[in-house]
Amino acid sequence: MDKKILFRVGGVVILAIALFFGYSEFRYLQRHETTDDAQIDGDVNPVIPKAGGYVKEIRFKDNQFVKEGDTLIVLDDADYRIRVDQAEAALQSAMAAVGVSRSQVNVASATVQSSQASVQTARDQVATAQANVAAAQARARKANQDFDRYSRLLAEKTVPQQQFDVAQAERDAAQAQLLAAQAQLQTAQSQVNAAGTQTSVTSSQRRATQGQITVAQSTIKQRQADLDMAKLQLSYTIVRAPASGVVSKRSVQIGQLVQAGQAVCSVVGNTNLWVTANFKETQLHQMVPGQTVDIDVDAFGGEKLTGQVGSFAGATGAKFSLLPPDNATGNYVKVVQRIPVRIELDKKSPLYAKLRPGMSATVAVDLQK
Structure with a gap:
C-alpha cells in the first residue's frame, strides 16, 4: 500500500515538474522567436592585383593575421x-x-x-x-x-x-x-x-x-x-592587404603568372562580425530593430552571446537565388519563405574574438524588449 501511494506521489511530482517546464517553455515561446537557421557573417575581402605579372615574392602564410596596407605579394616589375x-x-x-x-x-x-x-x-x-x-x-x-x-x-x-x-x-x-x-x-x-x-x-x-x-x-x-x-x-606590382584580418584561401605560388583582376587570396575581417538569421515570414510580425537577441554558437557548447536585431533584408532569400521561384507557371505550391535578419553582436563579449564567419548558431529574439 505504501508503494502505491509512493508511486502516485512520484507520478504527481513528475507531472507537476513536466507541467512547470512545459508552461515555462510555453511562456518562453510566447515571448521569443527562435531559429537555428543562422550563421556568423563578416567581411571577406578578396585580394585582387590591379596589374598582371609574374609573382616574385609572397610575404604571408595561410591563416596569418595582417594589417591593412601590409605587403602580401610582390610582382616582377621590370x-x-x-x-x-x-x-x-x-x-x-x-x-x-x-x-x-x-x-x-x-x-x-x-x-x-x-x-x-x-x-x-x-x-x-x-x-x-x-x-x-x-x-x-x-x-x-x-x-x-x-x-x-x-x-x-x-x-x-x-x-x-x-x-x-x-x-x-x-x-x-x-x-x-x-x-x-x-x-x-x-x-x-x-x-x-x-x-x-x-x-x-x-x-x-x-x-x-x-x-x-x-x-x-x-x-x-x-x-x-x-x-x-x-x-x-x-x-600596382606591390599587392597590399585591403583590410585588417586573417589571410586565407591562398591560390598563388611564386613564379605564377597572375592577371589583373584575378583573386589570389582573401582577407577575413574580424572586427565587424554579425549574425544572419533566416526567420520564417510568419515569425516577423512582432519583430522590430533594437530587440535583444540571445545567440548560441554551436562551436562553443552552450556559451551564449547577446546582440540586437539590426535590420531586415529587402527580399526573401529565395528572391536572391540563381533561379528565383515563379508562382505564375500553373503549378503553385505555397512554401513558407524566410527573411534574412541581421543581428548586431556585442563586441565586448569574450567569445567575440573566437568567432569566425560561417559558424552555425541558434538565435532567440526577445519580443518584449
Whole structure:
C-alpha cells in the first residue's frame, strides 16, 4: 500500500515538474522567436592585383593575421620600370621641344624688332629723299626759267654767249640732280617695302612658332599623364592587404603568372562580425530593430552571446537565388519563405574574438524588449 501511494506521489511530482517546464517553455515561446537557421557573417575581402605579372615574392602564410596596407605579394616589375623610363624620356623630349620653340620665338621677336627699326630708318631716308627731290625740283625750275630768259636775250643780242652757256650748264646740272634725287627716293621706298616684307614674314614665323609652343605644351601634358600612369602601374606590382584580418584561401605560388583582376587570396575581417538569421515570414510580425537577441554558437557548447536585431533584408532569400521561384507557371505550391535578419553582436563579449564567419548558431529574439 505504501508503494502505491509512493508511486502516485512520484507520478504527481513528475507531472507537476513536466507541467512547470512545459508552461515555462510555453511562456518562453510566447515571448521569443527562435531559429537555428543562422550563421556568423563578416567581411571577406578578396585580394585582387590591379596589374598582371609574374609573382616574385609572397610575404604571408595561410591563416596569418595582417594589417591593412601590409605587403602580401610582390610582382616582377621590370617591364613596368622600363615603361616609366620610356615615359620620362618622352616627357623630357617634349619639354626640350618647348625650349627650342621658345628660343625660336625670342630670335624671331628680336628679328621683328630689328626689322621694325630698319623700316623706320628706311622711312626716314624716304623723307630725306623726298625733301631732296623737292629741292632739286625747285632748283630745276629756276634753272629752266633762267635758261629760257637767257635764250631770248641771246636771240636779241643783249647778253653775251658766255652767260647763256652758264645758264645752260646750270639747267643741265639741276636736271641731273633732280634725276639723282628721284632715284634716291625710289631706292629708299624700295628699302621700306623690303623691310616691311621682312617684318611681315618674321612676324608670321613668330606666330607659327608660338603655335608650335602651344602644341608642344599640350604634348607635355600628355607625356606627363603617360608618366603618371606608368608610375601608377608600377605601384600596382606591390599587392597590399585591403583590410585588417586573417589571410586565407591562398591560390598563388611564386613564379605564377597572375592577371589583373584575378583573386589570389582573401582577407577575413574580424572586427565587424554579425549574425544572419533566416526567420520564417510568419515569425516577423512582432519583430522590430533594437530587440535583444540571445545567440548560441554551436562551436562553443552552450556559451551564449547577446546582440540586437539590426535590420531586415529587402527580399526573401529565395528572391536572391540563381533561379528565383515563379508562382505564375500553373503549378503553385505555397512554401513558407524566410527573411534574412541581421543581428548586431556585442563586441565586448569574450567569445567575440573566437568567432569566425560561417559558424552555425541558434538565435532567440526577445519580443518584449
